[in-house]
Amino acid sequence: MDNFTAERKLVADACRVLAARDLAPGFLGHVSLRVDGERLLVRCRGPHERGLAWTTAEDIRLIGLDGSPGARGELDGWTAPHELPLHTAVLRRRPDVAAVVHAHPENVVAADLAGLAIRPIFGSFDIPGAHLAAGGVPVYPRGVLIRTAPLAREMTAALGDRPVVLLRGHGLTSVAADVPRAVLQALSVDRLARLALAVVSAGGVLRDLPPEDLAELPDLGPGLTDIAWRHELEAGGH
Template sequence: MVVDEWTHERRLVANACRILAHRGLVDDILGHVSLRVSDTTVLIRCRGPRERGLKFTEITDIQEVSLDGSHDLPDGYSAPNELPLHLAVLSTSPKIRSVVHAHPPAVVAMTLTGQRLRPVIGAFNMPAMAMATLGIPTYSSSALIRNSSRAAEMVAAMGAAPVVLLHGHGLTASGASVQEAVVRALNVDSLARMQLSVLSAGFAPEDIDDGDRSDLPDLGSEFNDGHVWRFHLAALEHEGLLIP
């Protein structure tokens, strides 16, 4: 494996892992991000010989696997147990190029309440509102998704949605880019935190008024993903965590 191949893409995935950890969506060594870089090749966050957790992901932790699951990793590296989760989602459409699997505590807690994430917020986070309006499904199993049968079940539960919650487990988010997949995961976490905080206060939040939706437009990928991504890179840089 030539480490300097796909250098830009490896750095992108590594910084994505650091962002997820910095924002509290993953803890210690759990969670992973993948990116399809060709028709047959996927880059994914692996565990390496110097494993220190996602917040300290290195470029060399991002290794190549085949879309069919085969791989020949360098000594000391191992693919995630839940590699089948990534491969199943990536295989659903060539438009999906990146997958995020994370364990946000607020998302896990919301799945345990038995309540779905709903469009209870508006301008506070319009992309989250839009996803909740269309419906954010839940996969009922809390087991590791480490084989093709469980991965197929998760994909079936996910349907056409870009994000699926995993009961008592976390979430899986997809996107046409690493940036889109990561920001979608962040937005779902933001919605889960808000809805959970209201429920914890003893209130049942109502969906936003339908009349408000015309003033809650889709501001486009550059605003929703590009600007937000650059903010998170800047936040990593401020904390001394950015891989330049």
């Protein structure tokens, strides 16, 4: 039987990257990865919980979409996150998604509460982030713990077909076909929020990148994504 050794390490590394970049600086937040039609790997609460910065592959457990253990012993001594429905609702609704990141970045929460939408305010500074912002980042307006199926359906409805949704007074959810991309998207949104707060704090006015400049920003392709992910791992992800 496949124990998903590499996949567990990948999810654990993602948790550590989120912590290293202050998107999940404490013990709240979780990352999941779909492994087949009925099961996912997700960071769970373990017997020696220390927070995301110290996540190990052992903390990543195999769980069914219904919340049951994905294999014998998977939840012995571990507890699934309260917001497991957040993950499973996305995976059920979005067949294009394999990875779900839920984090609590303070910049994102503060910018949203200040009325600052995530907008394409920069260009080549972060090309994937500029394109993500230009496509729109929706907001789920309830600051609730997404621990029930009805609340999770509300959040996924707000997400729609977009890669990221902000959760007002809470954080964000980022979804993608793979774990690195889901994490990197969350980092881009945090960067956009942080710079928006800095511009406004300095007395400036937020302006979107002109359409003609946005059109000049190329798709950097998977090679740059791979480099960005390796950078994050070396910067503190493991």
